[in-house]
Amino acid sequence: MNIAVALSARAAAAPDAEALSFGNRRWSAAELAADVVAAAGWLAARLTDPGRRLAICVDDPAAQLIWVLAAEWIGATPAVLDPRWPRAQLAAALGQIEPALVIHDHEAGARRAAECPPHDHGEWISFTSGTSGTPRALRRTRESWTASFPAFTELTALTADDVVLVPGPLSSSMFSFAALHAVSVGAGVRLLSGWRPGLAGASQVTVAHLVPTMLADLLDNPDGIRPRLVVCAGAKLAAELERRARAAWPGIVFVEYYGSTEQSFVSARVGDDPGTVGRAFPGVRVEIRDDNGGPLPTGSRGMIWTRSPYAAGGYMDAGSGRFRQVGGWVSVGDRGRLDGTGVLTLLGRDEITTGGTTVDPAAVEAVLAAAPGVRDAVVLGLPHARLGEVVAAVLECGPDVALASMRLLARKQLGSAQRPRRWYAVEALPRTGGGKADRAALVAAVQGGRLRPLS
Numbered sequence: 001m002n003i004a005v006a007l008s009a010r011a012a013a014a015p016d017a018e019a020l021s022f023g024n025r026r027w028s029a030a031e032l033a034a035d036v037v038a039a040a041g042w043l044a045a046r047l048t049d050p051g052r053r054l055a056i057c058v059d060d061p062a063a064q065l066i067w068v069l070a071a072e073w074i075g076a077t078p079a080v081l082d083p084r085w086p087r088a089q090l091a092a093a094l095g096q097i098e099p100a101l102v103i104h105d106h107e108a109g110a111r112r113a114a115e116c117p118p119h120d121h122g123e124w125i126s127f128t129s130g131t132s133g134t135p136r137a138l139r140r141t142r143e144s145w146t147a148s149f150p151a152f153t154e155l156t157a158l159t160a161d162d163v164v165l166v167p168g169p170l171s172s173s174m175f176s177f178a179a180l181h182a183v184s185v186g187a188g189v190r191l192l193s194g195w196r197p198g199l200a201g202a203s204q205v206t207v208a209h210l211v212p213t214m215l216a217d218l219l220d221n222p223d224g225i226r227p228r229l230v231v232c233a234g235a236k237l238a239a240e241l242e243r244r245a246r247a248a249w250p251g252i253v254f255v256e257y258y259g260s261t262e263q264s265f266v267s268a269r270v271g272d273d274p275g276t277v278g279r280a281f282p283g284v285r286v287e288i289r290d291d292n293g294g295p296l297p298t299g300s301r302g303m304i305w306t307r308s309p310y311a312a313g314g315y316m317d318a319g320s321g322r323f324r325q326v327g328g329w330v331s332v333g334d335r336g337r338l339d340g341t342g343v344l345t346l347l348g349r350d351e352i353t354t355g356g357t358t359v360d361p362a363a364v365e366a367v368l369a370a371a372p373g374v375r376d377a378v379v380l381g382l383p384h385a386r387l388g389e390v391v392a393a394v395l396e397c398g399p400d401v402a403l404a405s406m407r408l409l410a411r412k413q414l415g416s417a418q419r420p421r422r423w424y425a426v427e428a429l430p431r432t433g434g435g436k437a438d439r440a441a442l443v444a445a446v447q448g449g450r451l452r453p454l455s
Helices: 003-013 029-044 061-074 087-097 105-109 142-146 149-156 173-185 212-220 239-248 361-369 403-413 439-447
Strands: 018-022 025-028 053-056 077-080 101-103 123-127 137-141 163-166 188-191 207-210 229-232 253-260 264-270 285-289 301-307 324-326 329-331 335-338 344-348 352-354 357-359 374-384 388-397 422-426
Touching (some): 003 018, 003 173, 053 061, 053 087, 061 077, 061 188, 087 137, 123 142, 142 173, 163 173, 173 188, 173 207, 207 212, 212 229, 212 374, 285 335, 344 361, 357 361, 361 374, 361 388, 374 439, 388 439, 403 422
Parallel strands (some): 018 188, 053 077, 053 101, 207 229, 229 253
Antiparallel strands (some): 285 301, 301 335, 324 329, 352 357, 374 388
């Protein structure tokens, strides 16, 4: 499927239908298609061979989407970079993809219309979220994403009548997938330049793609949106947060999916089995294996491996990474457990080994984040001369959260090895462009003595 061609067909069938909004700007299907074709003509004069790589480094998310669709139209290979990344990170990203052309903000107004037929070639470049370091570029075929569109459409019951909130940059694979899937079915797309719940478009949005912290923000904002459907990904949705949302929005439908930039979809659930990440996404096979790649009995804890038509081809740089490919099966090192009915429970990736005991940070984070006054929690393993590592907790919270109360909670609900030995508090956790907690930045801040101890 060429998504730009799908947009053109939508424009022919329903030219006045709302296709895109950003801030005070609105595009009908016909207007968006015209902008895409004009941008495609501008690109075609500069990228004469199909497959040439295009780096899109603009801050305007609407321009990001238009350039991606224009590249899709001519068969170029688009890569969206976040211009807010540190300069060294941007340079590293450009070095990985070696683009033939880099689009900057000032060129968004330089487009001109030109005759340019659509091209069948299709590849995309995605970047990992960078939660534990510099984002890594991956090449994927167009079909590795679009093949999942029909199943995702069925899962969400998305139609051309919906307006889909995409509240993060298209450099995030979660948000770029959300926008491109919505365009493919003819739904309206509402983009934000930065996450602010009050700008989410309460009267129009029917579907929202959110990471859990965004969902919590919306529930704290009485003027926030009231969608019929929330698609949650990027981090595990805590059962308590889901219960709170269901109480605030009676009748709402939740679709939670688990995946990664490397694997795309792994599993999904629609409302049932809270606390899990559901069953294998259509077309995906899931196995739990030991650290040597051997099979494990049902119910065992181990590494998640998938066999899927949706996986990326691999990293574009020469370095090794978490993405492992063996005999058509792939893994990013996440750990989980499959029960006898095929329901997958995610157990995290960055295990902490303290005094010979293995601790799952995600399990500790779920307990701490549910405490009164705590908006979010990140659990880290810090080096320790005797124990190997000690558990440290960084809480996003206000001044009313006390160390004594958190220690009491930990004693009541966590095992001895799980209890944090070091506690820190921040007003706001550092986050990646996709809304995930930036663990690498937190480790650096702890090691640099820049975090306030919880008192």
